[in-house]
Amino acid sequence: MRIGLLFGTFNPVHLSHLLVAERLQKHAHLEEVWLVLTPHTPSFTPLTAMVSRHERRNAASGLSGCKTFAYGQAIQARREARAAGANEALLLSTSGELCCGASANLLVRRADQWLTPPLSSGCLPGVMRQRALELGLVREQRLEPEPKAGDQWLLINSLSCRPIQQLDAVPLEICTDPAGFWRQLL
Numbered sequence: 001m002r003i004g005l006l007f008g009t010f011n012p013v014h015l016s017h018l019l020v021a022e023r024l025q026k027h028a029h030l031e032e033v034w035l036v037l038t039p040h041t042p043s044f045t046p047l048t049a050m051v052s053r054h055e056r057r058n059a060a061s062g063l064s065g066c067k068t069f070a071y072g073q074a075i076q077a078r079r080e081a082r083a084a085g086a087n088e089a090l091l092l093s094t095s096g097e098l099c100c101g102a103s104a105n106l107l108v109r110r111a112d113q114w115l116t117p118p119l120s121s122g123c124l125p126g127v128m129r130q131r132a133l134e135l136g137l138v139r140e141q142r143l144e145p146e147p148k149a150g151d152q153w154l155l156i157n158s159l160s161c162r163p164i165q166q167l168d169a170v171p172l173e174i175c176t177d178p179a180g181f182w183r184q185l186l
Helices: 015-027 072-083 129-134 179-185
Strands: 003-008 034-035 047-057 088-095 098-101 105-110 111-115 136-138 152-157 160-167
Touching: 003 015, 015 034, 015 179, 047 098, 047 152, 072 088, 088 160, 098 105, 105 129, 111 129, 129 136, 129 152, 152 179, 160 179
Parallel strands: 003 034, 047 088, 047 160, 111 136
Antiparallel strands: 088 098, 105 111, 105 152, 152 160
């Protein structure tokens, strides 16, 4: 019996993982594909961020909507952030609007409503972002890089939901229950 092994955190398992497993099974002529789960403890600790001055997501490129192993831009943005004393970088799109973090989607709570940049900004169609939209917890809206009074900002992906406590040296209100928000998406 030919069995394929697909390793990952799979937290949570979603359609993309199943499509990869299905293609692996078909193209490698496997009878079964097993998902091998790697334990991961999600992170909810606050972080500091800066808006990258050098890296931008191309809003017009079809590749902006694809998850790939081309992490060069994210690595460069994060290196820039670390050199500036921040934990994480936020990326603008080529149209000048906020797009996403180096490796996570951006959510902004403004006036009791969670917002996220639209896919047209060039942000990745993250699994947790999509789930929040499907559940009606978030709506898409163009976001500028300047926070408004009372904003709460989060970076979210399938591995974490981290409040941004400071953006470009400006303190932000911290989301009090990022773990609760993240868990309702599972």
